[in-house]
Amino acid sequence: MNKENLHRMEFEVEAMNYQAAGKASSKIKKVLQQIGVHSAVIRKISIVSYELEMNLVIHGHGGKLIVEITPSEVTVRAIDEGPGIPDINKAMEEGFSTADEKIRELGFGAGMGLPNIKKNSDNLNIISTVGKGTSVKVVIKV
Amino acid sequence: MTLGEIAKILNAEILYGHDLLNREFSSVFCCDLLSDVLAFTGENALLLTGLTNLQVIYTANMINAAGVIFVRGKKLPKEVVQLAEELELPIFTTPLLMYETCGILYSRGIPGSI
Numbered sequence: 001m002n003k004e005n006l007h008r009m010e011f012e013v014e015a016m017n018y019q020a021a022g023k024a025s026s027k028i029k030k031v032l033q034q035i036g037v038h039s040a041v042i043r044k045i046s047i048v049s050y051e052l053e054m055n056l057v058i059h060g061h062g063g064k065l066i067v068e069i070t071p072s073e074v075t076v077r078a079i080d081e082g083p084g085i086p087d088i089n090k091a092m093e094e095g096f097s098t099a100d101e102k103i104r105e106l107g108f109g110a111g112m113g114l115p116n117i118k119k120n121s122d123n124l125n126i127i128s129t130v131g132k133g134t135s136v137k138v139v140i141k142v
Numbered sequence: 143m144t145l146g147e148i149a150k151i152l153n154a155e156i157l158y159g160h161d162l163l164n165r166e167f168s169s170v171f172c173c174d175l176l177s178d179v180l181a182f183t184g185e186n187a188l189l190l191t192g193l194t195n196l197q198v199i200y201t202a203n204m205i206n207a208a209g210v211i212f213v214r215g216k217k218l219p220k221e222v223v224q225l226a227e228e229l230e231l232p233i234f235t236t237p238l239l240m241y242e243t244c245g246i247l248y249s250r251g252i253p254g255s256i
Contacts, residue, residue, distance in 0.1 A: 018195070018196065021196075021197065022196065022197060026200060026204075026229060029204065039185075043185065043204070043205065046203070046205075046206075047180055047205065050180065050201070050204045051180060054197075106176070106193075106195055106197055107193050107198070108176055108177050110175050110178055113177060115181070116181040119181070
């Protein structure tokens, strides 16, 4: 990775704060637009970062959202110290969700988050330990 | 079709976007499930929904929606309109039901978004 061309942003995402959920991702989108990234790529990155941000808010007890931009790829990482994912394969299934009624009222919790992240990424890596937290890394080619 | 034309057809009030009525949209997606909006909607779609929280605006922004129409004459919290302004996302409210709104748009030949 060429460090000279690296643009890095880091956001603290608060647990259960639905007033602020989405702020980090819309800021990321704005920066990508300013840099001049192709609109179809921005759309993919925006969907991934927003899904990850919502996961931090809903499931992760908050956490960090980190974006690194180089001329060839964008890496989005979500790191939390939440409950962890007991069965990642299950979590990747469309329709599987552990979200509660309050989340569903907001329009989320359909069990589409991780499958949708996968659909929009070129590379997805999830590391999770129950009781310790989850780290999701997504790479999208520019 | 432009947002201005559709606003007229649906007797919709413009909550934000008076200067953006010439914006064209390619298709329509109607849904109260934002997870599905994020997963299924194509580029430059017009989103119809009855949900009125901030996440509707953020979701529409992420998918590059052309605009949002709130159905059933929904009243929007002030901060939702403010966020739409901030993100330059045109938003409208129509007194029509979701079913009626979809029926009108479908009968005009506007395709569903995918």
